[in-house]
Amino acid sequence: MSDPRPPRTAGAASPPSGWQAAERAARESYGRLVALLAWRWRDLAAAEDALADAFAAALGRWPRDGVPASPEAWLMTAAKRRLLEAARHARVAQDPGVAALFELEPFAPDGAGFPDRRLALLFVCAHPALAENVRAPLMLQAVLGLDAATIAAAFLVSPAAMAQRLVRAKARIRDCGLRFDEPEAAELPARLDAVLDAIYAAYTIGSNDAALGPEAGLAEPLSGLRDEALYLGRLVAALQPDSAEAAALLALMRYCEARRPARFDDRGRFVPLAAQDPASWDRAALEEAEQLLRRAAQRRAPGVFQLEAAIQSAHCQRAFGGATPWAAIATLYATLAEHHPGIGVRIGRAVAQAEAGDVAAGLATLAALPEAAVRAHQPYWVALAHLRRMQGQPKAADDALRRAIGLTEDPRLREHLARQAAQLSR
Amino acid sequence: MEYMLVYLEPAEDFAQREDPVAGPQRMAAWGAYMGAMGAAGVMRGGNALQPPHTATTVRQRDGKRLVQDGPFADTREHLGGYVIIDVPTLDDALVWASRAPCNATGATQVIPVADMTGKMPRQ
Numbered sequence: 001m002s003d004p005r006p007p008r009t010a011g012a013a014s015p016p017s018g019w020q021a022a023e024r025a026a027r028e029s030y031g032r033l034v035a036l037l038a039w040r041w042r043d044l045a046a047a048e049d050a051l052a053d054a055f056a057a058a059l060g061r062w063p064r065d066g067v068p069a070s071p072e073a074w075l076m077t078a079a080k081r082r083l084l085e086a087a088r089h090a091r092v093a094q095d096p097g098v099a100a101l102f103e104l105e106p107f108a109p110d111g112a113g114f115p116d117r118r119l120a121l122l123f124v125c126a127h128p129a130l131a132e133n134v135r136a137p138l139m140l141q142a143v144l145g146l147d148a149a150t151i152a153a154a155f156l157v158s159p160a161a162m163a164q165r166l167v168r169a170k171a172r173i174r175d176c177g178l179r180f181d182e183p184e185a186a187e188l189p190a191r192l193d194a195v196l197d198a199i200y201a202a203y204t205i206g207s208n209d210a211a212l213g214p215e216a217g218l219a220e221p222l223s224g225l226r227d228e229a230l231y232l233g234r235l236v237a238a239l240q241p242d243s244a245e246a247a248a249l250l251a252l253m254r255y256c257e258a259r260r261p262a263r264f265d266d267r268g269r270f271v272p273l274a275a276q277d278p279a280s281w282d283r284a285a286l287e288e289a290e291q292l293l294r295r296a297a298q299r300r301a302p303g304v305f306q307l308e309a310a311i312q313s314a315h316c317q318r319a320f321g322g323a324t325p326w327a328a329i330a331t332l333y334a335t336l337a338e339h340h341p342g343i344g345v346r347i348g349r350a351v352a353q354a355e356a357g358d359v360a361a362g363l364a365t366l367a368a369l370p371e372a373a374v375r376a377h378q379p380y381w382v383a384l385a386h387l388r389r390m391q392g393q394p395k396a397a398d399d400a401l402r403r404a405i406g407l408t409e410d411p412r413l414r415e416h417l418a419r420q421a422a423q424l425s426r
Numbered sequence: 427m428e429y430m431l432v433y434l435e436p437a438e439d440f441a442q443r444e445d446p447v448a449g450p451q452r453m454a455a456w457g458a459y460m461g462a463m464g465a466a467g468v469m470r471g472g473n474a475l476q477p478p479h480t481a482t483t484v485r486q487r488d489g490k491r492l493v494q495d496g497p498f499a500d501t502r503e504h505l506g507g508y509v510i511i512d513v514p515t516l517d518d519a520l521v522w523a524s525r526a527p528c529n530a531t532g533a534t535q536v537i538p539v540a541d542m543t544g545k546m547p548r549q
Contacts, residue, residue, distance in 0.1 A: 156517070156520050156521060156524055157517055157520065158516060158520065161516065161517075375465065375466045375467070376462065376466040376468075376521075402457075402458045402461060403458070403461070403462055403465060405454075405455065405458035405459075405462075406457075406458035406459040406460070406461050406462025406463070406525070407462045407525060408525065409524045409525050409529075411527075411530045414455060414527070418451065418454065418455070
């Protein structure tokens with residue numbers, strides 16, 4: 001049987017099947033298409049539905065008829081038609097959104113001149129009118145097309161509750177008429193901070209190894225969440241090249257990525273930062289991070305992410321032959337705590353103070369944290385155990401370690417802490 | 427709001443309880459987990475249960491009483507224990523469920539406790 005597909009325009013040896021082409025188009029242009037449709041239509045949920053229908057139609061047709069020369073244009077036309085049909089059905093043809101869709105400029109075949117509205121979409125997803133806990137999930141869904149169940153598992157929320165949260169947020173975007181335009185210059189820094197915060201939230205949640213499943217058989221969609229956050233970070237840094245914080249956030253994430261391969265040894269056991277061999281860090285990621293941090297510093301606009309990235313840079317100095325500069329790290333944390341007095345920052349500061357030689361100061365920093373906030377906060381108990389051990393208080397260290405073990409999700413981390421406890425009692 | 431966390435474990439996990447090396451390690455992990463819930467002030471009660479083969483099931487069908495050795499369902503994972511916790515939201519209950527030592531091999535089910543106030547006939 002001969003292949004009915006027309007010759008492909010791009011010259012790879014084996015042409016992708018319709019499935020592969022649709023999947024590639026999904027990854028590469030999902031966000032672009034949703035952003036453009038939502039911007040025209042001012043209704044994110046309707047744009048997503050129309051695009052989902054277009055992708056379903058593509059999967060049915062492309063394997064049979066061949067992949068069109070411009071898959072994005074094909075998907076856009078199909079989604080547009082779908083939106084217009086829905087509008088006619090609902091007798092809202094007078095809606096300005098419908099008129100705007102009719103004027104939607106056709107695509108150039110090579111995608112040039114394709115308006116990129118993804119930044120505007122990110123700004124809408126992180127709008128102050130939306131609850132903070134839905135911003136990161138909304139971005140992951142709107143820009144990357146992740147499904148609610150995947151996002152729910154990553155954020156440790158029931159899938160039904162996450163789906164409901166996302167639906168409500170989209171209704172709010174539509175009902176409040178949130179503009180899919182870039183914010184005014186005056187409000188840009190605050191709005192950009194909200195976007196960056198949400199991306200970092202997605203990254204830290206994606207970095208939780210327990211959420212990724214056992215190392216061998218990673219649940220695929222979840223293992224990608226870190227990558228998705230990095231993708232968004234790169235996107236914002238590219239679309240806002242003048243923002244020091246956007247570059248700093250990307251630097252911060254790249255520092256963390258650089259050290260990821262060293263977190264577990266070849267037997268799958270957890271290796272704490274201090275015991276990691278700098279030679280096993282990803283040198284390319286490290287150098288990219290350093291470059292990004294320099295770029296951020298040149299803007300002379302220090303911010304939270306720049307301080308966080310500077311701390312990670314200091315932690316990576318062993319890779320360049322130096323010792324870990326604990327006193328400098330403690331100072332950076334102290335500055336950071338002034339802007340961002342979160343629990344995590346103050347715990348980091350306490351450990352740095354102790355490592356720099358002042359264990360009593362570190363313990364005082366920990367003691368100043370509100371009891372209710374640390375009661376079930378695993379990193380606090382890990383830090384307290386560490387500082388008690390440094391102080392020569394094995395009994396108190398053991399008590400804290402046991403609390404930490406009971407609060408740990410990842411079995412490999414739990415085993416690591418259990419080994420520490422066994423060493424203490426020896 | 428009260429939630430029941432139901433710990434489901436495969437047969438191998440029950441067998442491990444008797445293992446001279448793995449047994450105490452397991453118990454230490456469960457002890458730390460229960461201790462953390464107690465120290466956080468969320469624990470309202472709970473128990474570990476003996477292995478499923480110790481269970482006896484009673485039912486009545488067509489007016490006849492049936493008594494059977496073992497648990498009622500032929501599933502891979504069995505009820506190994508439960509706790510009742512009192513936390514503000516389901517999200518908080520899921521956080522505690524995620525820390526259960528049985529999750530890597532079994533599972534933890536989170537079920538809200540029904541409020542039957544006013545729904546039961548007066549005695």
